[in-house]
Amino acid sequence: MTISMLQKIRRELHQIPELGFREVKTQAYLLGKINQIKTDRVEVQCWKTGILVRVSGLSPNKTIGFRSDIDGLPITEQTDYAFKSVHDGRMHACGHDFHMTIALGVLKHFIEHPINDTVLFIFQPAEEGPGGALPMMQSNEFKKWKPDVVFALHIAPELPVGTVSSKPGLLFANTSELFIDFLGKGGHAAYPHLTKDMAVAASNFIVQLQQIVSRGIDPLESAVVTIGKMESGFVQNAIAETARLEGTIRTLDPNTIYTVKEKLERLIRGFEISYDCSIEVDYGANYYQVFNHSQWVEKFKQTMETHGITYRLANEAMTGEDFGYMLKEIPGFMFWLGVDSSHGLHSAQLSPNEDALELGVRSVINTITAL
Numbered sequence: 001m002t003i004s005m006l007q008k009i010r011r012e013l014h015q016i017p018e019l020g021f022r023e024v025k026t027q028a029y030l031l032g033k034i035n036q037i038k039t040d041r042v043e044v045q046c047w048k049t050g051i052l053v054r055v056s057g058l059s060p061n062k063t064i065g066f067r068s069d070i071d072g073l074p075i076t077e078q079t080d081y082a083f084k085s086v087h088d089g090r091m092h093a094c095g096h097d098f099h100m101t102i103a104l105g106v107l108k109h110f111i112e113h114p115i116n117d118t119v120l121f122i123f124q125p126a127e128e129g130p131g132g133a134l135p136m137m138q139s140n141e142f143k144k145w146k147p148d149v150v151f152a153l154h155i156a157p158e159l160p161v162g163t164v165s166s167k168p169g170l171l172f173a174n175t176s177e178l179f180i181d182f183l184g185k186g187g188h189a190a191y192p193h194l195t196k197d198m199a200v201a202a203s204n205f206i207v208q209l210q211q212i213v214s215r216g217i218d219p220l221e222s223a224v225v226t227i228g229k230m231e232s233g234f235v236q237n238a239i240a241e242t243a244r245l246e247g248t249i250r251t252l253d254p255n256t257i258y259t260v261k262e263k264l265e266r267l268i269r270g271f272e273i274s275y276d277c278s279i280e281v282d283y284g285a286n287y288y289q290v291f292n293h294s295q296w297v298e299k300f301k302q303t304m305e306t307h308g309i310t311y312r313l314a315n316e317a318m319t320g321e322d323f324g325y326m327l328k329e330i331p332g333f334m335f336w337l338g339v340d341s342s343h344g345l346h347s348a349q350l351s352p353n354e355d356a357l358e359l360g361v362r363s364v365i366n367t368i369t370a371l
């Protein structure tokens, strides 16, 4: 696929970001492109808003899976792009428009140049939440075509274009979403003593929460607790009866997440007493760590070096990925693709360099051919 075709696809996808399991336009767009290039060797199955595309090999020994996530985030885009999101409050702020474009470019290549092995393209919904990888893997559609090895990429804004990066073993953290609802008593702004102010309780809770990591977790372990959204109250001169905090917990060790949750629940019990209120916690979606299989990372590194693509050894990151569930069952790996953006992942101004699209396609084609 030419660079301008890749760019066009990326821009069209960029305009229609949709949240997890609601990727209806995205699925239709992808199916449209797949149907244009489909031949007799190609079979397609849809699962919810996801798609599986199998390109049969000439004399297959194995099936190689390449996974791309397809959902966007509930973020209002603040770029100057002419091809900005047309969906209010939705943005491809995690690069899934890049991931899908690269997958389509690679798919076209293997349809035109089949190899001995079978290649499975996994267009997976709901990576940002509530998690599509696990239920997709449990589906009959996936089980029927289950790959023997699987890999995926993720754009890396902090790496230059021309660079890929990975590491054997642990790459991404264990995660748990976090939703906390406070219920107190509202009232007139001038009579605080007659109320139980949940704006004050929730604000104080956010501050105390930070001490779970700084004082409750062994400094040699790694943990993050972030509250990304806070909602409370209706009007400037009334005391808020309720508050809601939304966030995420991340740890490098799968057991540490239980320690964080246990300490969080103690904190909640203390706040219920001191603020005379009730607090409910819901952990939403939990993702298993991304743990790369060394042998495949080594093969990837050698392949990149053979093709003159710069490979850098990565550090572990506190990002999460439900691709971790695929790697828990199927050998494989994940790698970072440098896209050189001064704004990072989940920023409303994320602007990955489109020159990385062609390199992404090349690095995936070379990898599949070498595996």
Ligand SMILES: CC(=O)N[C@@H](CCC[C@H](N)C(=O)O)C(=O)O
Residues within 6 Å of the ligand: 094, 127, 128, 129, 154, 175, 176, 177, 247, 248, 249, 285, 287, 318, 319, 320, 321, 322, 345
């Ligand atoms: C690569 C990336 O940014 N992934 C997301 C996954 C989110 C999982 C879940 N919604 C959570 O927040 O725990 C990330 O935020 O790391």
